[in-house]
Amino acid sequence: MTDFSMTPAHSRQQTRWGKIALRWLLYLILGVFAVYYLMPLFVMVTTSLKSLEEIRTGNLVALPRDVTLDAWKTAWSGACTGIQCDGVRPYFWNSVLIAVPAVAISTLLGALNGYVVAHWRFRGANVIFALMLFGCFIPFQVVLLPMARLLGLMGIAGTIPGLIFVHVIYGLGFTTLFFRNYYVTIPAELTKAAKVDGAGFLRIFWSIFLPLSLPIIVVTVIWQFTQIWNDFLFGVSFSQAGTQPITVALNNIVNSTTGVKEYNVDMAAAIIAALPTLLVYVVAGKYFIRGLTAGSVKG
Amino acid sequence: MAPILDIKNLTKNYGSVEILKDINVAIDQGDFLVLVGPSGCGKSTLLNCIAGLEPISGGSLHIGGQDMTDVSPKDRDIAMVFQSYALYPTMSVAKNITFGMKVRGVDAATQASKLATVAKQLQIEKLLDRRPGQLSGGQRQRVAMGRALVRDPKLFLFDEPLSNLDAKLRVEMRTEIKELHQRLGASMVYVTHDQIEAMTLATKIVVMKGGVIQQVGTPSEIYNRPANLFVADFMGNPAMNLIPAKARSDAAGTRIEIARRDSAPIVLTDSQNRNLPEDVVLGVRPEDIAEPGARAAANAQEADCLVDIVEPAGADTYVVMQLGGKHVTARLHAETDATPGKAQRLAFDLGKVSYFAPDTGQRLN
């Protein structure tokens, strides 16, 4: 860690005051930025706690006069997303059903691919890796229509497995990149030792690499989970009634064009939709940084 | 009996680069072969070829009489110990040792009994439940040995197993490995670039440079009769003094003239070696330049030399002078009164000197 604050200097008094002033300045700057980052969340939370009446008449960014949780209740189980007025609850579970397997599968495949690219290189492995990486950069709008066609041909159009499939495909580039960058830091000697011990390709992966991968699994899972959970474009294009993820429901609540807008419900729904990803960041954020240090940063 | 390991005309390329060139080595059951050489000379590559971890590009490789050229590592009946130990970081010590057996489907009872034996042998019984991360360097080293020992293989391969340990531990572990070798009578191939390790452990040493074998021999052959300047310089610490000198051979022997900085050249007479060319490089080990009378040397000749640096090293004191335009080190007693800037009388033991051709670097005597 880079710590300069401990350096003693000529006059103890002078430096002490200088140091304290500097520290205050430091915290002040950090605080200002914290406000910048928190502002939208603040607006969302306060709005969700206001009544519609108050929103219509008052200042949108002011603190609520009367705190009410009605909007939250409505958003969770009462808001209309079409003719059903069950709130976002059913869609929440759709999202879980999509995100959990998609994250798991793309992470596992990414791990396997990264393992091959980093430790079982063969001719052309680099080119394959490069091609996969390039896939990370394709704008998703481009693939919507041909993908729809193929999903139809595969018979999984509009189904949850179809959505899982799409997310896995377009997550592969990043997960492979993460794992590959992490695995290149694991010494080749480990693989060699295991080979001499008689272990094969899968055995080495399963018994040796996978247990070592926790930090990078955390990074990948966080990344993939936020991507998939927050995805709207695929969700809206490749779902049908009954398989729509929460972002679509949220969009239905928030973005109706010609109806009456209930901003408090919108915001409450938005926060509910964001809770899982927020939770993931708050709980695992520290492993996220650690995982980045461990692998993907190495350039 | 067939040699336990027999390498014939082995070559190894990475792409178009030839890393190993026409390697021929054979060792017998119970031999302790040490591969030494500077970093990057291909020692690890050769060891990996023996283990089957790298395919070879040419030549053949037999282990225990069987052609193993294309056999996969796990079927070669070898065990290997790595420089970084390569312990499986997420497994306990016990699991590290038994992993290979588990993979091979050895039953649990056998696993346990073999584990117990090996753990006892290496005195790591108390560590069996720990993770590698919780072990000191020496302990890790022992576990890595345990993982190899438990296999009871035809051939042990070691890739610089001690180089990550500190000096003290290195000496201890060295002794342990030597003891182990004597007790098991196993065949071992051992890579190091520490030549003391090579000397103390080996029954046979291979010195390599740039993928080419420079010399194969017993430790004393290598130490006392290095085949060329490279081997002479590489083996021994402090290194052999390699002094440019003029030789004048006649029937009685050879007069060797060595330039001195501030005075007339030293002239030594070698009665054993004749027929040397005029320009030679004289190779003398530091311990063969000593106080007069320190050792009963058959062929000792004395001269005064101006001392530049005195390095007391506890057991001995090294003094450095300049002869023939080079730093020359002599090993004196710890109690010597040599002082920098003063002349010191030294005896050169010509019984054990080497001569090399300055151009080719090949040994002349």
Add this chain to the structure above:
Amino acid sequence: MAPILDIKNLTKNYGSVEILKDINVAIDQGDFLVLVGPSGCGKSTLLNCIAGLEPISGGSLHIGGQDMTDVSPKDRDIAMVFQSYALYPTMSVAKNITFGMKVRGVDAATQASKLATVAKQLQIEKLLDRRPGQLSGGQRQRVAMGRALVRDPKLFLFDEPLSNLDAKLRVEMRTEIKELHQRLGASMVYVTHDQIEAMTLATKIVVMKGGVIQQVGTPSEIYNRPANLFVADFMGNPAMNLIPAKARSDAAGTRIEIARRDSAPIVLTDSQNRNLPEDVVLGVRPEDIAEPGARAAANAQEADCLVDIVEPAGADTYVVMQLGGKHVTARLHAETDATPGKAQRLAFDLGKVSYFAPDTGQRLN
């Protein structure tokens, strides 16, 4: 003249853990102080305290007669060389060396001339345009030295500067540092855990353990008269043999009895040391157990010992036996005919032995 570095009652805590305890050391202009001790004993911490990189928790620290206790590193007139070299990775060698001057506003001409001098001194003229990444370990080491030298400071600090080099290079660089020290007459503090380095470089050695100074002295004091078992064991390679023995003192001297494995104890008579307690630990260096007649030792006494292991190390051969229940190492000539399993007649040089109390570990004679 005031000592160039004077440390009085220095203590250092991290939180509630006391890392350094009541350290007192002083060195004079031109001294070469080496701090040795096992890993984690606080050597680096002490050096960092001297450099001002860590604040001290108690005591005082004077450099060149001035109180530097609270002065920032850049104003202490010191230079420091690190284990990892700590070269600025994105700057060329020349910039690495001159960057400090540039920051201090030294004019370009002076920078250039100082750079030239230092580069010549260290023979790195040809490397000046390279990046650290393009240098070998030894070259990096030289650049790091250059960065220190160019400062021309009152005091040089070195934190294990050679430990990342391989054995051969380590010996060479060691000699260079020694030469540099002699030429500059500079004052240096040097951390290592390699005791050969400590012995050869130091004019004064501090042996530390667990944040406490064990002994301060010249290399020969430390080597020949270790203050306690820890120092005895730590300094010297192979380590001093520490053999439990029974002493029986009378007016003529002391009879020392050492148990042997298969036969009657060896009995040696020490005429110099008297008044020893009955239980002692006898400390004998390997080189003080040798072939009879190998050295003109004043007080040599002979005995037959059963040899367990023979380790030829080129210049010498070590043999290991069991005495007093311990492995005991003797250093014999390279040409010895000692064989494992056979008895070997050895001479013990009692003129240089140490005695320690088994309980406190303190030196008795």
Add this chain to the structure above:
Amino acid sequence: EPKAEVLHWWTSGGEAKSVAVLQKEFADNGGTWTDMPVAGGGGDAAMTALRARVLSGNAPTAVQLKGPAIQEWYEEGVLADISSVAEAEGWADVLPASIAAHMKCEGSWCAAPVNVHRVDWIWANADVLEANGIEMPTTWEDFNAAADKLQAAGIIPLAHGGQAWQDATVFEAVALGILGPDGFRKAFVDLDEATLTSPEMVAVFDQMRKMRGYVDPNFPGRDWNLATAMVMNGEAAFQIMGDWAKGEFLAAGKAPGEDFLCASVPGEGFLYNVDSFAMFDVDGDDNKAGQELLAKLIVGPSFQKVFNLNKGSIPARTDVALDEFDSCAELSAADMQASSDGGSLLPSYAHGMALRGAQSGAITDVVTQHFNSDMSSEEAVKQLAAAVANSL
């Protein structure tokens, strides 16, 4: 058993209630309704989903579609024919001819109309007008005079949200007023180049420039309902918006004629925005049965009444009794009848009734660009012609 999966973008509270009426009727007739709502961007997101569904061979049974898009989809060959229902129910007799035309593809019926939104409404805060002595304007001159007066009094004359479709809504209202019904039809239905570049079109843009001066500076990006709220709370006087704005007033407890006023924008004519459902080609008898049942129910009088009461619009069929409707709706229905007879019942271009998406989009691009910059009216007209040409 009839089954239908219905893709629509009626997701807000009032709209959802309206659709629920249909769903209930559908269920009462033994059908199973699967709801597939996709809101956002005036149906953009729904259209994204629709395209993906169609391409994957998994089209929904019924889709909320309107205007020429119906014919476009028909041309792609993915729509089903519901003529049998239409003929059995006599749709031709109860629907105004121009609206019926939208529901037909090459002569056969392919969609069912739900409602008629009038787009060219001007809404006003009654108290504000009264306080400033202003009548509902009947010409653009009146409007400008009233706006100037209000502006002087510190009231925002026109509440507006700066989103492309809102800009277009105001634009077509102005255009209808200035070009007249025939001019409007030539310009925005026939894309007649002479009309598009005529001096009258320049005058339309001049009036738009004036309108720009009547909105507050913070209008860009504002949702239409926030603009409505400005009228409601007296911050602004007028808003030009379709009749869905009425829902906002009513939801806030305001009464038509008392708290707020509704009138058609100055000028003759009626711009309609008809929501309709198109039936897609699907497999399975149950789905086909669902389509027929759905089509029948949608155009049936009971649904048309209940739905439009909720939605704020008026029934598409002309034979529904309007007693329960409010005064604005009654006015709308009367005007529709009158304009249908007078040939001035016109499709709204801003709401995708008049043109294909690419064409209306090209026009909107110019309109919104003009409104949000200081482009001259002549330049705007030039660009309009170029954009229309580039979109064909």
Add this chain to the structure above:
Amino acid sequence: MSKWIEDHLPKVVLAPSFIAVLVFVYGFLIWTAWVSLTRSRLLPKYDIEGVIQYKRLFAAPRWDVAMNNLFLFGALFIVISMVLGLLLAILLDQNIRTEGAIRTIYLYPMALSMIVTGTAWKWILNPGLGIEAMVRSWGFENFRFDWLVNPDMAIYTIVLAAIWQSSGFVMALFLAGLRSVDTEIIRAAQVDGIPTWRVYSAIIIPSMAPIFLSAFIVLAHLAIKSFDLVIALTGGGPGFATDLPATYMYAMAFSRGDIGQAASSAMIMMGVVFTIVVPYLYSELRAKND
């Protein structure tokens, strides 16, 4: 046979992913290229008509605006995110007691989608509702912050929100980088008398070049894909002042039924991606071969 499987297992494992990428990325790119040469409208058609769609594209003023916006937005977004991320990382690296909490606050926007936060941002930036109104209500009557409604400035609000969303992640990358710098180098610099800011500017930051590269790539790809952000915040307005290629493409494909046009704009976008990513990939792979 089993030996064959053993030897080729790595390839077998990689194969499904590889095939998937070939089909679902490269196959689709080719498909798009094809469609961009047709007159596809509502649904794709496959009769090649030549480069007419590209001609239309370059004739559309809106596309010009979108491309200009992409470069302006991209440059600002990438540069400011990096500078801010680096600054915050350096500040956070000073032994801050509440580091964990602050880090989470800076990082959380990454977890939210813009569908969610767009409305909040819209209010905050709206002069009548948000910051401007708030500051004015404190008595600073002349305070102006009306970027959102100013066609010339609106693109900067997109930059602002995009930075809000991504700079925390960049900060995390840089923080990780700072933590991996050898402490001995910093100590050496201290002894050398180098002031803190020079230590950062001359030594630490230059040595983090690989991290700058990674950050650049991540940010560039976000910039090119930016879509939700614009839709949620400005919807491309005022006018189409904040259109980006991604929103242009979406509008063409899905609200205007002009798929051929959308495909041609997508191809141009891919061209931009290509020129940025290929040099990066090249350097990635070369470094690996060392």
